[in-house]
Amino acid sequence: MSAKYRVVVAGCGGMANKWVDYAQGRNDTEIVGLVDIKQAFAQAMAERKGLTCPTFTSLQVALAETGANLVFDITIPSSHYSIGSTALEQGCHVFGEKPLAESMEECLSIVKLAERTGRTHAVMQNRRYDGRIRALRRLMSDGHIGRTGFIGADFFIGAHFGGFRDAMSSPLLLDMAIHTFDQARYLSGANPVSVYCHEFNPPGSWYEGNAAALCIFEMSDGSLFNYRGSWCAEGAITSWEAQWRITGEYGTAIWDGIGEPYAEIVAPNDQTGKFIRDYVRVDGGLVQLNNEFHEGCLDEMFAALDEGRKPETDCSDNIYSMAMVLASLESARLGQKVLIADMMK
Template identity: 35%
Template sequence: MRFIQVGVGGFGTVWGRVLRENRDAQVVGLADVSDDALRKACEAGGYGSDICFKSLKDALRKVKADAVVLSTPPAFHRQDVVAAMKAGLDVICEKPMADSLAACKAMLKAALETGRTCVVSQNYRYAPPMWTLAAAMRSGELGAIGQAKLDFFMGVDFHGGFRHAMPYPVIVDMSIHHFDLIRFVTGLDAVGVSGAAWNPPWSNYKGDCSSTALFEMNNGARILYNASWCAKGAFCDWNANWQVECEKGTVTYRQGEIRVHRVPGLYKIEKTEVLPHTALPLTGQHYVLDEFMRCVKERRRPSTAVQDNIRSVAMVFAAVKALRSGRKTEVLDKGTLALLERARGGGGAGN
């Protein structure tokens, strides 16, 4: 499959490597606003400057390609994702889908109208610990989920940059990974959210860096999400700490360890076991790329296509609204629900 890579600096260097390492992928164009980023990408991949462009628009005029990998800042996702699909190309877009719900809806609408595949790269799903946790939850062995808690506590200094200046830095920049994992692990969708945010006195972030969000899920379960990037010790890893409580027991995740407490009766633990991680042949972006190519070929919809991912990214925008207003907020608005209805009725790829 012939790819144009858009946004080749920063995290785009990871994608450059992933594309080079895949035998079925061929890079036929590079687009970036930065000459320096283009020069470095050419050096890394051994490409000539003839495949370098200052924008996707230029690249689309000059090269024949099948797909785009987009790794630009979120504010630029909508323009290029929509342009690529309208030009007949399929797209892999870095998370988050876009920087506003309106932009995400425009991207979903374009996918439905063009029938092209657009997948959002949610790489946290495709690592052994979260894959194993999801399999344990979805096996149904522990019965229905009643409540869960995620604690994401880290002390992270980005030494300046946009994260230190933005409102709700963790929720806006990081939590899409956790909110998408919540859906992946539990198989549930969020319907409502309420929450609060604040900034501890020692925080070196301008926006409220600590927050709590309480999600109401579509089976009535509640999921409490606590997060901070200015925590003072007792840190978790990037997946967060998890406790998922079900009819027949509880599953916890801490620093790579998945523990299952089997409680078939009311409150008596019958057995506790540590689950070994399932090995995956492909992880992270390698998995995303491979699944994307297979799905495009077979006209199937990838697991994190925009038709699905809108439900994860909407949790972020709804949480921000809830934090701002202090009120409980619905996760999906009428416009998004109407688009999802269209998607169910046969819009977009892989139906």
């Protein structure tokens, strides 16, 4: 019997291993083709994973010959638009690595194409699928700190990648910041309204482009999101999940990106006349997920298809996280605040 989900994998580099392993663990999913610009890479993946499916250098040919209904897009960012649009036009759903595409014009085009074809295009935002950040969001949504006024995220890591990132014009904003931006949207449940961004390259940086940035976002719920980040920060590094401080009417929620989140809120006793009030701690604990990170996001993508709904990271939602990245770059270039609505036209 043919599997419910017949998958063509586009892009057979290192990250593809996680996606292939996940698909092979599902009873309703079959990998029916592997595509890579270098067919030897696709053949090596097939041998490594014990796959007997054909390999291709053309996605169009692969879709025509395999009868696939789902494409995993794990290609380089510059290929995401062509892979995603080709797959959608051929009637396939798409699950892809970030970014959705490299320009806002391409991102908007994919969103419109997915809507026109009635197919799903979902983006891998794996950092949403972490029991700790879900617990942090629960602290907020349960009302412990009241209405949110400020969300701050610090990301400081000295990442010696070598290779293409060292030569990028904006390595932090283009390659990494979308994770933290998307986390902020997830936590707040709000979308960006505007951004002022200053990016720079600190002394001692081994990057050719700007490896640090400061961003202030106005959000649709009236709160502010402040991002401070550097990819050339040596010593006292943060978690890859960033360090978070969220202030509300009644208290503050904290997550260091490593342990479990907690909140300190105003104690319920009468504190009339006190200069600094007493606080009580509320532990956030963990939210239990069947799978976390990549596997958790893939769980949600497949569940959405099964249930006939849009996944949490559908392109129509993810485009706002992409807009945060692209508007930040535009703000840094212009040296002024940029309205997100202007980016979405």
